[in-house]
Amino acid sequence: MSTDNLQTALHYLRAVIVARLQCASPEALEQTVNGTAYYADDSPFAQFIEAHAPSFEEYIVLLLALSPNVLPTFLSDIISTYLPTGGDFPAFGGVRGNGHRGVIPTGETAQFILAGDNLVNRMLVQRMLGSEHWFARKHILWPEAVREGEPTMSGRLILAPEVVELLTVGTVSKPRFCSEFPAEHLQTEMDWSDLVLNQDTRKQIRDIENWNLHKDTLLHDWGMGRRMKPGYRALFYGPPGTGKTLTATLLGQQTGREVFRVDLSRVVSKYIGETEKNLARLFDKAENKQWILFFDEADALFSKRTDVRDSLDRHANQEVAYLLQRIETYNGLVILATNQRSNIDDAFVRRFQAIVHFPMPGPVEREAIWCKSFPPQIELASDVDWREIAGRHELSGASILNVSHYCALEVLASGTHRLDQQQLEAAILREYVKEGKII
The missing domain is CATH 3.40.50.300 (P-loop containing nucleotide triphosphate hydrolases)
Incomplete structure (x- = not known):
């Protein structure tokens, strides 16, 4: 199950963070990911990991960005274990959100966990969060833009909403129409x-x-x-x-x-x-x-x-x-x-x-459209000749569909289910008037 994989992955992430807080080497926990940090099953979580094949460092950053979306107090609980009396921990990074009460990881958090004070490794983490990495190129994960003058890595780690949805509930819903996605x-x-x-x-x-x-x-x-x-x-x-x-x-x-x-x-x-x-x-x-x-x-x-x-x-x-x-x-x-x-x-x-x-349909195309537009439940009178109608009236496919819709409602209202030439011509005239071709 996807929840089993999530639980296993977060236990793994916790062990890596604890190793850093205890001044041990998180790199010592680096193992073959398959079988130790997730189950190789058919869950969306496992399929995502197998498809992208992240390195140890990339895997940790992915889990770090995912963690607040799964357990809001995940990072807060770990920190409180090592600062039981409270206090600030600048080296760890992280910020508080407007509505989110837990700690949201930043680029600095990733640097602390994976590199500690090692400047070379910290720069490698920063490069991982840059625009050339597959995280950014595939629009999966990126650091939030910060105000001018603030350190780049102080921005929150943003995991694309559809990736969060895929890794947690296993499906990705279609984006809603809004100002952000018009x-x-x-x-x-x-x-x-x-x-x-x-x-x-x-x-x-x-x-x-x-x-x-x-x-x-x-x-x-x-x-x-x-x-x-x-x-x-x-x-x-x-x-x-x-x-x-x-x-x-x-x-x-x-x-x-x-x-x-x-x-x-x-x-x-x-x-x-x-x-x-x-x-x-x-x-x-x-x-x-x-x-x-x-x-x-x-x-x-x-x-x-x-x-x-x-x-x-x-x-x-x-x-x-x-x-x-x-x-x-x-x-x-x-x-x-x-x-x-x-x-x-x-x-x-x-x-x-x-x-x-896409030109206006010719007589042959119009005849085919007329034939396809009327439901078989409508009985056509013997005086209705689609070829003759198509030859006389230059209408678009959408206009023909409008006519058929109007005719269908008319015959339903009349209770006869029968359409004759006079009714059809009246409906076509109505469409011409609507389009402004006849005043």
């Missing part, structure tokens, strides 16, 4: 057979599917990761209602990857530097998760840069430049969607692996 999780009960696209569009989507399925082989086994950027960037453009959002959702569904639609209204800020901060939080959260990030109505942030006439223009261009850098280094799939390709900055266009046009 993105909505997209799901659908539809599948590829429900989506009607023309052949050219479908072929380009298949290229993205192939990347989703084979990217690890391409980048790692075939060694092309040395020459290519890690992720994939695609631009979807075309009128509203032509299947851009559904396509992005189905790409995730097919490969078991989560799809998040970014709410740009919560990202873009009028305050200088805030947009970049919001983007940084978003990409940091998504890094190494294999998520698909879908930027709908991307013109708000990805539009053409302007000539610099004042500080606002300079700030807007800085936002675009920052976004270019984050998108290029993101190791997952990023999809931008817009109604007009010409609205997107050329600097972005050059960096897309795929630019996919």
Whole structure:
């Protein structure tokens, strides 16, 4: 069980800390991790350790950062054993939180436990907590940023919330939509057979599917990761209602990857530097998760840069430049969607692996959409001819779905479950009026 592993691991961490407090050598406790500090079972804890294969020092730092999330008084109890009358212990490091009453470990705590007063070893611990270590690169663990002038290692050890959740309860819940993560999780009960696209569009989507399925082989086994950027960037453009959002959702569904639609209204800020901060939080959260990030109505942030006439223009261009850098280094799939390709900055266009046009469906596609949109429970009158309807009315897939939804409610309300040409035409007219095509 995962709790057995946690208990074993924390006993091991306690023994290492006690050895340091007793002026013994914690390194003497270093053993083969498997079989001594955790059970090699199928628990998420064991799988995580086996997947990352941490060294002794890395394992101790991971457990140290995890401990307050499991036993709030874990460190406080150990310290009180050696300072029974109270008092301060600066060498140990650690801070108190606003709501947390126990000791929260800092980088200094890790240095004390693993290195004591040995300056060489203390620097090694500091390097372990640096931006180049796999802790930071995989967004697993990092020291909290401190105020200017304070020692770097005095920041709290931050273990990514999803890692805490994985190691404690064994699952990782999807992030909630909030100011810290302004993105909505997209799901659908539809599948590829429900989506009607023309052949050219479908072929380009298949290229993205192939990347989703084979990217690890391409980048790692075939060694092309040395020459290519890690992720994939695609631009979807075309009128509203032509299947851009559904396509992005189905790409995730097919490969078991989560799809998040970014709410740009919560990202873009009028305050200088805030947009970049919001983007940084978003990409940091998504890094190494294999998520698909879908930027709908991307013109708000990805539009053409302007000539610099004042500080606002300079700030807007800085936002675009920052976004270019984050998108290029993101190791997952990023999809931008817009109604007009010409609205997107050329600097972005050059960096897309795929630019996919979603045109208004032609008569053949519209006929297929009409046929798929109506439930079989509706009895169609003999005067309803989908081919004739599709040829006369230029509607998007979303508009056709709106019409079918309205018709379904009408026949349910009437109790007949029968739809004739006159009712259908009235529903289509209603959709035209709603779209402003008929006043």
